[in-house]
Amino acid sequence: MFSSKRKRGQMEVIGLVVIVILISVAFLFMAQFALKESPAKKIFTRKGLASSALAAVMKTTVDPADDCGLSNAHGALSLETEILEDCAQHFPISSTLNSVYKCGGGQHSCAFFEETAKTLLDDTLGEWNKRYQLDIEVVTNDKPKTLISFPSEKGGCPENRERDTSGTFFLRAEPSLVRSVLYVCD
Amino acid sequence: MTETIAIMFIFFVLVLFGLLFFFQFQKASLKEEKQELLASRAMDTTLKALFMPELQCTNGLAEQEINCFEVAKLNNAEVIQDSIDEYYFDMLSFARITIQEIYPDEESWEIYDKPKDEYTQIEPTYFVVALRDDLSGKKSGFEPYKYGYMKVEVYS
Numbered sequence: 498m499f500s501s502k503r504k505r506g507q508m509e510v511i512g513l514v515v516i517v518i519l520i521s522v523a524f525l526f527m528a529q530f531a532l533k534e535s536p537a538k539k540i541f542t543r544k545g546l547a548s549s550a551l552a553a554v555m556k557t558t559v560d561p562a563d564d565c566g567l568s569n570a571h572g573a574l575s576l577e578t579e580i581l582e583d584c585a586q587h588f589p590i591s592s593t594l595n596s597v598y599k600c601g602g603g604q605h606s607c608a609f610f611e612e613t614a615k616t617l618l619d620d621t622l623g624e625w626n627k628r629y630q631l632d633i634e635v636v637t638n639d640k641p642k643t644l645i646s647f648p649s650e651k652g653g654c655p656e657n658r659e660r661d662t663s664g665t666f667f668l669r670a671e672p673s674l675v676r677s678v679l680y681v682c683d
Numbered sequence: 684m685t686e687t688i689a690i691m692f693i694f695f696v697l698v699l700f701g702l703l704f705f706f707q708f709q710k711a712s713l714k715e716e717k718q719e720l721l722a723s724r725a726m727d728t729t730l731k732a733l734f735m736p737e738l739q740c741t742n743g744l745a746e747q748e749i750n751c752f753e754v755a756k757l758n759n760a761e762v763i764q765d766s767i768d769e770y771y772f773d774m775l776s777f778a779r780i781t782i783q784e785i786y787p788d789e790e791s792w793e794i795y796d797k798p799k800d801e802y803t804q805i806e807p808t809y810f811v812v813a814l815r816d817d818l819s820g821k822k823s824g825f826e827p828y829k830y831g832y833m834k835v836e837v838y839s
Contacts, residue, residue: 504686507686511690511693515693518697518700522704542726542809545729545810546810546811549750549810549811549812550811552750553750553811553812553813553830556751557786557813557828558827558828558829560787562787573828575828616786617785617786617830620785621785621809621832625809
């Protein structure tokens with residue numbers, strides 16, 4: 498009687514040990530996955546891509562084939578300093594003729610900027626399987642208004658997603674200020 | 684006697700589990716470390732290429748434009764490719780660097796190519812760059828900034 502009780506007790510202890518082992522192994526596996534950090538290169542690439550892509554888009558000059566009707570003193574129209582500024586100064590879009598520059602077959606500067614920037618970003622970030630979100634706002638004394646905002650074909654980069662930013666690019670477009678940010682995520 | 688055997692069995696199973704786990708972990712760690720080293724070399728090579736004065740945009744002042752290459756310099760970069768010497772090899776090691784213009788035209792320049800004979804892996808890194816074409820600007824009074832990217836592939 499006494500021996501059988503002792504045996505049962507030992508079996509229970511063995512059972513408990515097995516359970517504890519199983520739980521420990523499960524915890525170890527969980528910890529291994531949970532503590533896995535994003536590789537440094539991934540972060541470096543995303544951060545670098547975000548800032549370099551927005552800087553390059555802003556610097557890019559309009560293809561002369563997209564005849565904008567007018568040209569500046571130097572003959573080259575920059576997407577940022579001419580087209581985006583023109584877009585901000587003639588916003589909201591009321592008709593296709595109300596911006597100074599009418600590039601790519603008479604498009605409003607806002608529509609042309611959006612189309613060109615989207616093509617450029619899709620051909621680079623999109624091709625490398627990165628998602629992005631470009632947000633451009635006009636800041637005046639009132640609440641900031643969205644001027645241009647579009648996500649990549651695969652979707653945007655909401656706040657709850659791990660994302661990197663290009664930093665804020667400012668452009669003075671009298672009488673307001675234009676604020677541009679590009680978010681890049683995987 | 685039976686209990687002792689059962690306990691010994693569990694003990695050895697535990698040791699076996701531990702060893703298996705340890706070796707698997709070590710194997711994964713080594714692979715990851717190798718991957719990280721290659722990624723780190725890719726980052727270094729990319730940064731070195733991005734800041735090469737042989738390619739970067741300048742405007743006659745000491746300050747250089749970041750993330751910008753001059754097309755005229757790229758057109759003459761063949762010289763670098765042809766005369767890969769110790770200087771560039773020490774700086775860039777086994778790698779391939781290409782610049783691709785995508786707007787308004789499509790043109791590409793291979794500025795460095797030193798492949799490793801028996802490589803096991805290639806790690807590509809991309810960077811978007813502006814390409815300043817001063818020479819075509821001088822001809823037409825148009826000073827364009829083109830849009831393109833730099834692709835750096837390092838071999839391991």
